[in-house]
Amino acid sequence: MSQQVIASTATKARKLSAEEIAEIEHEMTLYPDKKAVGLEALKIVQKNQGWVSDESLFGIAEYLDIPVADLEGVATFFNLVYREPVGKNVILFCDSVSCWIMGCESIKGHIKQQLDIDYGQTSEDGDFTLIPVPCLGDCDRAPVMMVGPDMHRNLTPEKIDSIISDYKNKQD
């Protein structure tokens, strides 16, 4: 029997794209029930849209026929499901124990200075968003951070400058 998804919602759903639907359909074959696909669907939409808007959230809930409230519970539980727009590149900056011992504070200060952003902010040009993470599992090469899918280790201010310009150039 279908879940009762009620009509009285203010936000309207976005129609998912054909690619998103294809990927979600694939995930559906791997899970016993639709509710379980929720997280994967959120990841798929984020991959395609960069983040998960309210309209996308409703779109997924409608497509999977699960309550929006439940899906929002999942989306907000995971810090890396973005419910607000982010820059083209998301910097996941580790400020946990090992990186802290190895001086991540000053590295962060450098990033802040170069991009003029703090944690949770996106640079004016929309290129970078800075987010702290507790650990990236690479403590022997601290301080570390990720930019998009790439890991950057043994960070120094100089390295930060070249990483930033690399990503800027890559886009141009």
Added chain:
Amino acid sequence: MAKIVIDGVEYEVNPDNNLLQECLSQGLDLPYFCWHPSMGSVGACRQCAVTQYRDEDDKEGMLVMACMTPATDGAIISLEDKQAKSFRSDVIESLMISHPHDCPVCEEGGECHLQDMTQMSGHNYRRYDKKKRTHRNQYLGPFINHEMNRCITCYRCVRYYDDYAGGTDLSAQASHHHVYFGRHEEGVLESEFSGNLVEVCPTGVFTDKAFSGQYSRKWDLQTAPSVCVGCSVGCNTAPGERYGTLRRIVNRYNSEVNGYFLCDRGRFGFDYVNSRKRLLEPVKRVDNTGELLADDEIKAVIKEFSREGTIGIGSPRASNESNFALKTMVGDENFFAGYSDSEHESMAAILTLASDKTFHSPSVREIEEADAVLILGEDVTNVAPRIALALRQSVRNKAMDLASESRIPQWQDAAVRELAQHERSPLSILSPAVSRLDDIAADRVIESLPALVAMGHQIANKISGSAPAATSAEHDAAAEKIAAQLKGAKRPLIVAGSSNGSDLVKAAANIARALHEDGEKAAIDLCLLVPEVNSIGMGLMAAEENSLGVALDKLSSSAAKRVIVLENDLYRRASKSQVDSALDKAEKVLVLDQVTTTTTAKADVVLPVTAFSEHEATYINYEGRAQLSFQVHQCQKMAQPAWRWISDAAHIDDVIERCCSEAPGFAKLRDVLPGGNPFIAGMKVPRQSHRYSGRTAMIANVNVHEPKQMEDKESIMSFSMEGISAQKDPSIMASPWAPKWTSNQSISKFQDEVNGELKQGHVGSLLFEKTDSGAYFDVPAATVQPSGKQLHLALSYQIFGSDELSARAEPIRERMTDAYVGICPEDAERRGLAQGDVATITPTGAPVVVCIRTGVKPGTALLYCGDANISPAEFTGFLEIEKSAARATSRGIANLIVSDFQEEEI
């Protein structure tokens, strides 16, 4: 039984329960948050830690969560152990880190489980001096306030709202210190049972919004045990009054009926009692204006109406006493039923079945025990909401069985749900449209009413060949499956009701009879719902041939000269022309009512009647359970119980006594009166708490002399703080309170065991004697098919709006819709109707809003009459709808919560 040792004392306990439950059952104080007596354990809050020892030599012991540990034989535990105590005080200290400590401005203060547990755990000094996390609150509709900063993340709200009540729009969001409980966006909480969040939440996150606007502390409210008059379930309530107005309603525990929960109609639908539109003075009509009646005039009126030629029309929303007084006044043969003729026919069938040994009318608790359910044509959520909540629990019996097989205790809530996943006991719904219980239904068939009747008989015939046969070829497989499910069940349950005629009731009875014949089963659970609080009580008093139609005919034909209408708006019960001609023809019309209605406007004399909270009364619920509702407060003006206006009985007990001996079927009514000697040492039970404040000052703005306390000569309760505390006798206790336990959760102190009956309690008195054994009903002859543009008619009901009185309450009005007709998209298209259009319905020509729903049977129209002046009695079987040029009505159907509302294409 198992023996366990708690702090050196041996206790006999039930090994199927957990330690927390057993500690509470034994009357011990052990703090907890996430556990709830009807929702089991999840071990989330860590507040109920106790020390458990391996054996007598073990001096160290280890910490266990009492709610997650079974009470196994030989267990040795300590609540008082140092490490357990310090653990509990540390846990609460961390739970309280971000709590705003705003008790003085919090509605929960003074009846707060969090306050109680904080004190009990010994956390009395705040060490955390950092910034607290804060949240934004949401608008959650007219019933519930949201104040998330107070949250201690016990998860009870979502466990109740989602898991227990089947809601889908409240969830736990985010993680660690910023967990948030709310909707995905602001908006009305959609569950019909959202009000229980007020009591489920251990602190003040979810509070009663209507109460907030006219707030009083629990101890300042005058209260008495009452019974909800919103529908025929008869949930037990505790209304609270202050300064002459009714302020709020909370749940009152009754192990057989409502347990710990009410529906939102019952909780928020009372403030018509305070309304200015109440009738509060005796009035006679002189040239179309009302004129106050003097005492001697009233006497003359009563004398005039006591003469030959007077008939009385009773009321399903009035007490047994008032109906009986009217019946006595006009004579048995002149007392007529106060519901529609169609309902009269259904009631006749229901009352016949009530005395049949084959059937058992299950209580709400018993409904939860069913392991296969068939709902035949009744929209339970909107007709008898509390029963829908019970049906939600019944489908979990499969999960409980699976848990037993896997040796998982039933109270292990998360584990049992994880194990069962989507496995449920079978619940089948046969109805003309989708319903709010569909998400738990294994099978559902959407059909026109005549087809549902046929299918009901077909199921009966498939269960037992001796039941008369009917065929509905289309649904043969479904009928086969449902028949097999019911046959295979240990405790099958059939639910039907009077909402849509007697044929469905009879079909349901045949199914139950077939089950009884087929198996070795004792009486079969047959739950027949009726619409109003005392439909059954009034039904028992009116003779079968004395229907409303006959009464109106008598008046129209001048066979009767005068009529007394008891608490009833006849225009809701019969067609306008019929009532008009009867009342116009009658020489004199006397109406007794609480509120002004179309009928009171037609009366020559109107006598004001007290509301449910202003008088003591008995009502009989759907199962024949008589219950006593005490008076909570005094009516400020001249309203009196109807029986007092029309009879010379001095005392309600005399009326009840006479009713017991004179009215057939009421012999056991006297059992509901408080037994024994209620006057201990000459004292009564106070309605005010021992902390009731301001008594000497509360009317100082009017008069600085403190008047004598109002006397109550009627009941064993007094309008006072003094007397024998109700804590001594839970059967007359409205507001549970025990040392260290100020909230409603203190109820465990008054139960014989957790979830058990109240000590010395009273669950009501079942009136029906099972004496007959009837026979199968015949299958009704094939009905006439709709012709031309006609659609099959199915009456539809709404929790907010269908009940006459609660529909006048402000919070309820905010949730109501206009009268509407629900049709499927194809039928709408054929008539050129769009969503939200206004249409007129034939035969009456009344305007209704068009509601296009994908889950309505094609060829059927659902008609919801709302509080508009459309009498369902105007229609018989069919309906025609035509587009109207009229503008959309004020309220429209924006508040309608259904799952199949057709969205406009974008």
